[in-house]
Amino acid sequence: MKRSNHFFACFKKGPAIFLLVAIFLAMSFSITLDLASATSLNEIESLDYCVVVDAGHGGIDPGSIGYKTKVKESTINLAVSKLLEKKLKLIGLRVVMTRENEDGLYGLSTANYKKRDMQKRRDIIKEANPQIVVSVHMNSYIRHNLRGAQVFYDKSSEHSEDLALCIQDQFAEKLEKSDKGVAIGDYYMLKCTPSASVIAECGFLSNEEDEKLLISPSYQELIAECIFAGIVNYLNLD
Numbered sequence: 001m002k003r004s005n006h007f008f009a010c011f012k013k014g015p016a017i018f019l020l021v022a023i024f025l026a027m028s029f030s031i032t033l034d035l036a037s038a039t040s041l042n043e044i045e046s047l048d049y050c051v052v053v054d055a056g057h058g059g060i061d062p063g064s065i066g067y068k069t070k071v072k073e074s075t076i077n078l079a080v081s082k083l084l085e086k087k088l089k090l091i092g093l094r095v096v097m098t099r100e101n102e103d104g105l106y107g108l109s110t111a112n113y114k115k116r117d118m119q120k121r122r123d124i125i126k127e128a129n130p131q132i133v134v135s136v137h138m139n140s141y142i143r144h145n146l147r148g149a150q151v152f153y154d155k156s157s158e159h160s161e162d163l164a165l166c167i168q169d170q171f172a173e174k175l176e177k178s179d180k181g182v183a184i185g186d187y188y189m190l191k192c193t194p195s196a197s198v199i200a201e202c203g204f205l206s207n208e209e210d211e212k213l214l215i216s217p218s219y220q221e222l223i224a225e226c227i228f229a230g231i232v233n234y235l236n237l238d
């Protein structure tokens with residue numbers, strides 16, 4: 001007997017089997033409907049975002065150096081970036097990291113490394129085609145009194161200003177000495193994409209108290225939480 005004939009033959013075996021099949025089909029249909037109504041179109045669209053997380057420096061370029069501990073900025077940038085990556089992925093966003101280890105992005109030769117490092121970051125951003133780029137850095141200043149976190153954006157980009165304000169709000173609320181407002185910055189990394197792009201300078205390694213906080217895993221977690229919450233607010237996901 002052909003399979004199709006066998007299937008229809010089932011219906012001839014009596015009303016009990018027919019009833020069971022009907023109940024099964026009705027239940028499946030109702031489950032499908034429930035799922036469709038629970039997952040609204042908005043929710044699906046809102047999670048269709050890509051964020052590039054750019055851990056500043058790396059390799060022979062350590063960035064700033066800690067005033068007391070001589071910790072490398074590149075190491076803290078990477079730690080915070082990885083914490084941020086985890087949080088963003090947990091809510092279903094696509095995340096592209098410009099670097100995932102201590103290496104720089106300039107390749108084997110170190111000649112002219114800074115330019116090639118920056119160009120590689122730009123290439124990664126262009127390929128990812130993200131809605132958001134966040135570069136993670138720690139600040140430094142010749143005088144040791146400056147403290148706190150501040151977000152920089154390019155003045156030509158309204159999206160970037162909005163994103164900067166969302167993240168700075170979180171910094172002001174949760175991090176020490178960070179109620180200082182956003183700042184305009186004229187940096188290469190802020191001009192790599194027409195999408196929202198900011199540089200988060202998360203505290204001063206040239207200040208002893210900030211440095212103590214910035215090297216602690218719990219404060220790094222707090223920084224990542226601030227940037228994450230700022231992104232979520234910017235995307236209206238909450």
Ligand SMILES: [Zn+2]
Pocket residue numbers: 056057063064073137138
């Ligand atoms: Zn830096």
